[in-house]
Ligand SMILES: NC(=O)C1=CN([C@@H]2O[C@H](COP(=O)(O)OP(=O)(O)OC[C@H]3O[C@@H](n4cnc5c(N)ncnc54)[C@H](O)[C@@H]3O)[C@@H](O)[C@H]2O)C=CC1
């Protein structure tokens with residue numbers, strides 16, 4: 001029986017992927033094997049040594065101590081692209097709300113009173129305050145052309161916008177998805193200076209903290225709109241508020257309300273709703289639950305943010321050793337020597353690495369005694385060892 005702890009609400013469609021006869025799933029559970037999480041801040045909680053994997057039902061993993069988990073030999077999985085359409089739609093809403101001054105107009109309508117005649121008159125007199133602009137031929141700069149950025153850029157092209165993108169580490173797969181009408185910016189500054197709208201779709205990292213700052217806001221075109229549906233810290237909020245108040249920035253649409261932004265009529269803030277659609281919640285939960293199950297039951301690694309991709313079919317009757325080790329010479333040599341010394345025959349083997357971590361799957365055609373697993377665990381550089389008994 002595997003025990004799974006949920007730290008946030010996880011869609012029932014995802015939880016149903018974990019069969020009840022083999023999985024116990026609860027918010028409070030002793031010695032869990034794995035955790036399913038959305039935005040709960042795992043930096044602030046003790047992570048039980050029993051935990052073998054963490055599944056983030058979403059994209060960003062800045063709420064998880066990934067480096068610490070790597071040192072413990074624990075893979076962190078996420079759900080790449082599973083909520084990208086939901087975020088794209090909210091970004092498009094932000095662009096339209098900002099361009100047409102909709103929040104201010106809705107506020108005006110809420111405050112209307114008097115009889116219908118008086119209201120109609122106030123509407124016709126007042127609407128000139130909310131004259132907006134249209135999107136075709138307006139420029140949009142997209143920083144980060146990953147799952148979300150590509151969708152935003154492509155949709156904006158379809159709306160007739162002039163779109164530039166910047167991403168120094170774009171994947172080949174994302175490059176294949178990107179509309180050929182999206183132009184390549186040479187740097188963030190180059191992109192900013194060409195853009196009236198800027199949308200950020202990068203993870204929160206040291207390199208992306210404060211990516212949009214006072215200097216870059218000054219480079220933007222007039223009536224600028226910043227869209228931040230990535231993470232609050234990517235945009236320097238104080239600089240944005242200053243530019244909004246000075247009238248040099250038209251609007252800030254973001255998913256991260258704060259006291260500094262509260263009450264500012266040019267701020268369009270949603271309560272971290274980017275991934276909050278039924279479809280996105282289901283997609284993320286299903287994807288990550290499948291990945292956690294494949295890891296716990298077979299040792300396979302798909303879509304981990306700190307482990308290499310490692311998928312090896314498990315032959316019936318084979319016992320599998322899953323070993324996480326430092327990516328240094330002679331680890332596989334020491335592991336296979338330990339098995340040979342104990343007269344265990346290897347039927348299949350996979351060794352993959354990513355950065356400092358290597359992951360080795362070894363299939364053996366006999367049961368592996370606990371003493372052999374312990375011998376391998378004692379090899380210097382081995383971070384974690386798990387035996388998956390033959391089915
Ligand atoms: N508001 C919400 O509810 C949601 C927010 N997010 C946020 O959006 C972020 C992006 O999500 P995805 O597109 O799914 O991730 P992704 O991993 O598919 O794409 C991120 C892209 O950013 C690029 N990148 C990294 N550093 C960069 C830099 N300094 N300059 C330019 N590009 C850079 C990467 O090369 C990658 O292509 C997540 O990390 C998360 O923080 C994601 C989903 C929902």
Ligand SMILES: O=C(O)CCC(=O)C(=O)O
Nearest residue numbers: 038039058059060275276
């Ligand atoms: O689970 C959520 O609602 C947050 C989604 C998010 O921020 C992400 O996927 O990075």
